[in-house]
Amino acid sequence: MFWKFTRFEWKMVYINRKSWLLAIFLLLFFLLYFIYYSQEEQMSLQDQKRNEYQTSYAVFYHLDSGRHAIPEVAEVYERHTEIQSLLGMQVWNIGGGSDPEQYVEDGLEINQLRLEVHDLGNSGIPDHLIVPREDILKEDALLHYIRDNDLPIESDSFMTNHYITNGLAMMSGLLFLIILLISGNEILVYERKHHSVLKGVPITFIKKITSKVFVHSLFIFTFLILGIAIGYSYLSRNVEGGGFQFPVLMYQNDTYVAISTIQYLAYLFIGFGVVTILILLLSVLMNMMFRHAFANVLIGLGIFILPDIVRAAGFEARFLHPIKYIDINKVLSGELAAELNNPAIDFWNAMITLGIVSLVLIVIIYAWNKYTYLQVPKNNPLTKAF
């Protein structure tokens, strides 16, 4: 019965023009984004290092004046000299020198020296020139990953990563939420337009809901993956990059770990999956409550921006933080943990929380439906909505 109803529900999605608009959007989004992004000049690794070299050089002007009088500054000066020299070597090794292994080794040494400079209190270095400890740890994680996996780093090795992660970052959060809310806005309500056809169909409410959530999730995911595939095929033809084996940083347990792009994508899709189920369940509940398609979108968006409104009003409501977990890219990158000043927010934490919220939604939907059978009519007879 479940699969028969699912087949029908799939047909409902298939004949709905709204679904096809969403499908076209998902199919073209990454392609158009990558085309747009590729028009902008991307900075190669060599150029980045060259900039870093010049910025770092400015530190000497500040250290030079104090290094004779203050011993800590002298120590910092000594390490910074080494850093500067190694940065110069990195620019050469990633460019004309073509020695990627040495580039990585030099990078790791730079990180070590920078951490020592931090331990010395960054004496003599103005705040705007201090490399944050967080950035050092991120760079260290990336370089360790490249060395441990013996990856052949080149000047444009991170290009693919940049495209993919930036594209998915655009999709994650508000945009993905809107897509899901629009997809699910009539998930149950449409039956009211066809109530005499569907009301008496002998299937339990929970089976019906499961079928609907399954079909909508499958639809969204199919076109999301197809969209990424189309975008990637464009990238692979037009952009020189390191492919999916190059690392991306992931925030975990209050630190950053480097994982391959393919792993990052896997985590992201798990996250998208959990968010999809949660938002569709929320849509079911809102359909039951308000019986109105637009209410689903408006209230859904309202819930998403609620933590921002509360924060703007000067309140720190940590219990609202899980609402923001639906921006999986921000969770994975650690951006959300920094933004909400809550280091506990990492991928698995977010997944467990969103999973629990989904279970709570299922319990509410189940209980609501159960209640309709226990209700005793008083002044008016009771009409079954779904």
Added chain:
Amino acid sequence: MLKLESITVRYKDKTVLENLSLTATAGEIIGLVAPNGTGKTTLFNVIANFLKPNKGNVTFREKLQYKTEKQEIAIHNQLATLPDQADLFEELSGVEHMKLYADMWNSDKKVEDIYKYLQMEGYVKKKVKTYSLGMRQRLCFAMLACADTPVMLMDEVMNGLDVANVALISRRLAEMKEEGKLLFIASHLLSNLDLYADRVLYLKDGDFIHEQNAQNKNEKYIKLDISPEEYEKLSLVYSLPEDHLYIADHLLCIPTVNMSKEEQLHWMLNVANDENKEVTIGPLGTLEFYEHYYHGDAKAKILGGE
């Protein structure tokens, strides 16, 4: 097979059904007759549990009631309702609608056989948005035929159908009855109900006010179409039997049940001659009962009747 006990549906300012009870058995066609807004659809909604009444129970096969979702599914597995034309999916074809019902009710009936029987081959594979009213109505009936449940509720099943299709569906209804199905049919095609209904129930003021049985067809009446003035005159001249009916200010019906052949002849010759009217003899049909109960019922006189 199906039992309704003391069903009451009451809104703040209106009582739609009041203490209504009914027992129906398999292999029966029950016609339901009443003007619009009298509670036919409400009654069907209660039977299908689309509406929970203020009071009363619906019992299916002596044990199942709409107390839990499990029991509701068990009942719905054996009960289907006729869809409304307006609720069909415009972008789906007729076949897809029929398959939905055949699938959801695990029916053994072949969709193709049904649409061929109902002569829908010419359009059934096209999208519903291209259908005329009559085509849509046939599709609604075809869907129900695909579900093939032991109990079927049909509200205005003949709505929008031409004469040929009314005959076609009437034939199919009779076959369904032969298959042992319990069919409830609410219809305004009153004379059509006479063809296949075992019982016709007349709903008024929240309850059944009359039950017309197929067995009652042996009860014949001498029928004469006369105006109220002619009726007054006739009443003065002749001593009309106590159980005669004067329906809707135009139809005089004199029961023949307790009359001898001579008495019958006497009435037919005298009354017809005096009024110079055509006299017919036969049982009262659904149309006549309908007029009796709903049209001009304020003036209707039931002398010694019910």
